[in-house]
Amino acid sequence: MGKLAGKKLLLLGERDGVPGPAMEACLKDSGAEIIFSATECFV
Amino acid sequence: MSKVGIKSYSYCLNHAPETGSHYGGTPWEAIHSGKEQEYLDALPKHLQSYDHALHYAPNQTYIGGISYEEFEAIPAPWVDKPLPDEKAKRYGKFGELMPEDEFLGLISACDEFELVWLEKSFAESVSKKLAEDPVITEAIVKRVVRPKNMQEFADIEKEVAERGALPLYHDNKVVGCIRMGHPTDHCLTAHVLMENLAGKASGVLALLHLLKNSGLNPLDLDFVIECSEEGAGDVGQRAGGNFAKAIAEVAGCTNASGCDVRGFCAGPVNAMINAAAQVASGARKNIAVVAGGSIPKLYMNSRDHVKKNLLALEDCVGSFAVLIVPDDGTMPVMRLDVLGKHTVGAGGAPQAVTSALTFEPLQAAGLTFSDVDRFAPELQNHEITEPAGAGNVPLANIKMIAALAVMKKAIEKADMMNFIKQHGTIGYAHTQGHIPAGVPFIGPACELIKEGKIKRAMIIGKGSLFLARLTNLADGASFLIEAPSPIEQTASVSKDDIKAMILEALSEIAGKLA
Numbered sequence: 001m002g003k004l005a006g007k008k009l010l011l012l013g014e015r016d017g018v019p020g021p022a023m024e025a026c027l028k029d030s031g032a033e034i035i036f037s038a039t040e041c042f043v
Numbered sequence: 044m045s046k047v048g049i050k051s052y053s054y055c056l057n058h059a060p061e062t063g064s065h066y067g068g069t070p071w072e073a074i075h076s077g078k079e080q081e082y083l084d085a086l087p088k089h090l091q092s093y094d095h096a097l098h099y100a101p102n103q104t105y106i107g108g109i110s111y112e113e114f115e116a117i118p119a120p121w122v123d124k125p126l127p128d129e130k131a132k133r134y135g136k137f138g139e140l141m142p143e144d145e146f147l148g149l150i151s152a153c154d155e156f157e158l159v160w161l162e163k164s165f166a167e168s169v170s171k172k173l174a175e176d177p178v179i180t181e182a183i184v185k186r187v188v189r190p191k192n193m194q195e196f197a198d199i200e201k202e203v204a205e206r207g208a209l210p211l212y213h214d215n216k217v218v219g220c221i222r223m224g225h226p227t228d229h230c231l232t233a234h235v236l237m238e239n240l241a242g243k244a245s246g247v248l249a250l251l252h253l254l255k256n257s258g259l260n261p262l263d264l265d266f267v268i269e270c271s272e273e274g275a276g277d278v279g280q281r282a283g284g285n286f287a288k289a290i291a292e293v294a295g296c297t298n299a300s301g302c303d304v305r306g307f308c309a310g311p312v313n314a315m316i317n318a319a320a321q322v323a324s325g326a327r328k329n330i331a332v333v334a335g336g337s338i339p340k341l342y343m344n345s346r347d348h349v350k351k352n353l354l355a356l357e358d359c360v361g362s363f364a365v366l367i368v369p370d371d372g373t374m375p376v377m378r379l380d381v382l383g384k385h386t387v388g389a390g391g392a393p394q395a396v397t398s399a400l401t402f403e404p405l406q407a408a409g410l411t412f413s414d415v416d417r418f419a420p421e422l423q424n425h426e427i428t429e430p431a432g433a434g435n436v437p438l439a440n441i442k443m444i445a446a447l448a449v450m451k452k453a454i455e456k457a458d459m460m461n462f463i464k465q466h467g468t469i470g471y472a473h474t475q476g477h478i479p480a481g482v483p484f485i486g487p488a489c490e491l492i493k494e495g496k497i498k499r500a501m502i503i504g505k506g507s508l509f510l511a512r513l514t515n516l517a518d519g520a521s522f523l524i525e526a527p528s529p530i531e532q533t534a535s536v537s538k539d540d541i542k543a544m545i546l547e548a549l550s551e552i553a554g555k556l557a
Contacts, residue, residue, distance in 0.1 A: 015507045015517050016421060016436045019391040039391075039515070041308075041507035042344070042433035043423045043474050 005031030013039040045323040045379035049524065050366040051257030052486040054105050055138035055248045056359040056473070057146040059241075060090045061212040063341030063358055066237060070342055082349055089348060089355040093142050096358065097133065098125035101424045101471035104487075105361070107137030111487035112496075115469055120426055122354055134177070137486050138252040140359070144169050144213045145176070146244065151219070152186035153244040153293055158236050160194040160202065161187070161211070161219035178251035180295060194219075209233040228278045238338045239286075242273040245362040246290040246335030253331055253364035254294065266327045267291045267301030270314035271334040272476050290333055299331075308421070308480040309506030310334070311363075312520040315482070318367045319377050319522075329368045334482075336360035336475045343474055344431035356427050361478035365485055372530040375489040381408045383503065383521030391517060394450075397443045400503050400521045402451055408523075412448035415466065415523070416497035419484030420444070421505060422470040440503070441467030480504035485524065492526045500524045 009032045013020035020037040027034060064070050064086050073079035096102055100121040104114040109130050117124060125131070133139050141149070148169030151159040161169070170187035173179045186192075194202075199220045202208040208220040221240070224231030246269060254261055267287040274282030275289075287301025304314040311334055318330035338360065345355040370376050383400035390396075401418065405411060420440035429435060445462045448454045454462050472479035481502040488500035506518040 014433075015505060015509075016439055017434070018393060019509075019517060021515055022390070022392045025390075025392070039507070039509050039517070041510060042431060043421070043428055043436055043476075043479070 002030055007032045009034045011037040013037070015039060015041045016043070046370040046376040046525075047319045047322045047379070048368045048370045048374040048376055048527075049485065049489055050329075050368045050374055051253055051259075052365045052489065053138045053249050053252035053256050053363065054107060054483060054486060055245065055252055055362045056102055056106060056140045057245050057248065057336065057362070058093050058096050058140060058143050058358060059146055059338070059341060059360050060358040061143060061215070062147075062241070062338060064090060065212065066209070066234065066338050067341035067345070067357070068339035068343055069345055071234075071339075079346075082346055085349045086342070086345060086355065089345070089353070091354050091356060091358055095125070095354075097140055098131040099356070100124065100126055101426070102140055102359065103130060103135060104471040105137075105473075105483060106135035106140055107486065108132055108135035110490065111468075111484075112491075114471060122356070122426060137256070138249065139176070141176075141248065144218075145172050146360070147211055147213065147219060148173050148187045149179075149183070149248065150240050150244040151192050152183045153240055153247060153289075154192060156224065157191050158222050158224060159192055159219065159240065160199050160208075160222065161192060162196050162199060162217075163193045165213065165218040166193045178248070178255050180251075182295065183293065207233055209237060225277070230277050230281045239273050239275045241338045241360055242271050242335035243286055243289055243293070244335065245360045246271065246286060246333050246364075247293045249335070249362035249364040250290055250294045250296070250331060250333050253333070253366055257366045259329070259366065261295040262298050264291065264296040264299040264329060264331055266321070266330045267296070267299055268314045268318050268330055268332050269301060269303045269334060270305070270310040270332060270477060272305070272307060272310065272337060273335070286335065287333065290335070306518055306520075307506030307508055307510065308477045309504045309518040309520050310477050311480050311482040312502060312504035312522060315365065315367070315377065315502070316379075316382055316520060316522060319379055322367050322369060323379055329366060331364050331366050333362075333364040334477055335362045336473075336478055340473075340475050344427060344433070347431040351430050353430055356424070357474055359473050359475075361473045361475040363478065363482055365482070370527070370530065372527050374527055375492045376525050376527055378408070378523045378525055381405065381410070381523040383519065385517070385519035387516065391515075393443050394447060396505070396517070396519055397440075397447050400519045401444055401501065402447055404521065404523070412444065412451070412453040412462070412466070415499045415501045417468055417484070417488060417491075417500040418444055418466055418503065419468045419481045419488065419500060420503035421481065422468060422472045422479045422483050423474050424470050424472060427474055435470070437468055437470040438463075477504075480506075481521070488524050492524065498526045
């Protein structure tokens, strides 16, 4: 549990950067609630 | 080792600022939301003229007006460094940059269902201009002036006002329209048909240039694989296809058939692998991999370009074509034993994706990162993407490849920046989705290989599958292009050899029986 514990997270990923599911995996044990996660493509 | 030859390639652009500023995805959305009048009023002041587009270094690099090495020597920003007139021609080594009025004429020529009406004098004028294009056939020129595709201005106005047609513009005037394909089918609206006919027409142009560049008789083309991101169909099968055969028909390839391969921006690399496998197996004697471009992608990032008072550069419909033939030891080859595959289980972490597309196929072939002279992953022009906050995509990708090379101890950490500079590629392609996906570098890579300047290049495409809401996954695929090597001669066995072998075997048996 870190400083994100109890927080709500909106994750906006990018295909050529860090995609949403990868961020979700990293934050799985942070104690935060992921209320939205998506990956977008801007190119 | 299975290999196929890359005989030829073509790259074309169709300048389409007026079509794009009305029907590009972002302007279209703004027009229909009714909430972005300020942006819509400003956009026309940010459009690039055809002459400026011709002098723009990334465009000339794409069509082969300047070499990749010449482009690399020009530091960004390129928008304020117009090329000299002698390097800013309509036709390059790979293809051409066609003006918008002629593109509208070509779209009309690609229509089989009286969907495109051009105003009579406009149609006659563009047919004359198209006749000057060295790849446009007489048959295509004649199609532009078919009576059923030419109408009076009043009829065009009425079709737009009363029957759901969409106007086509040139010099800020209505010069024609695209009509609905069906009164109720949402897959055959004028907007959908405009996208599809523009995709078809730009694909035709690329195929015609491919035939010219390769010297191949259109009648000798065996098969076409089309790999854009458009969906052609009706309400019962909204992306049933088939662009490939429709393109081959207009290009006069009457002995060819074709099919479409889709995978968002990973489509072209997957299509190349598909084509190469069919040619290497002997299933097809040659295949043209072709993609037309995208109207919805025009001015995709223009909100930010307008906001930052920059030229809106996303004004060209891109296209390409590559001719795959059996390897004869004389032309650059595509290896079928070095294919990157982003598996379902690989996950979406950048390191895992990069490993699947570069390290793993190279390792399996006994190669390492430094054996590849150039990596070409996603070649979007960063002068377009950076102001919109999408970063420098090719640079981000080669940095990830370099970091992985360090992790795998293929290079020293201190050499990372050198590796990025020497083995990366600078993006010069329009943000046309599948068009920048590694494939623009097939041509320059083959040229550099023929000139003896490089031995290998890796082409990498990545597809945003998650946009279709079917899966959260992305996709990626890659392949390696190499310098040719002499064909290994397979020893042939004659009838006499076989007779001698049978006699030998029989005498052995006879000896054992005795």
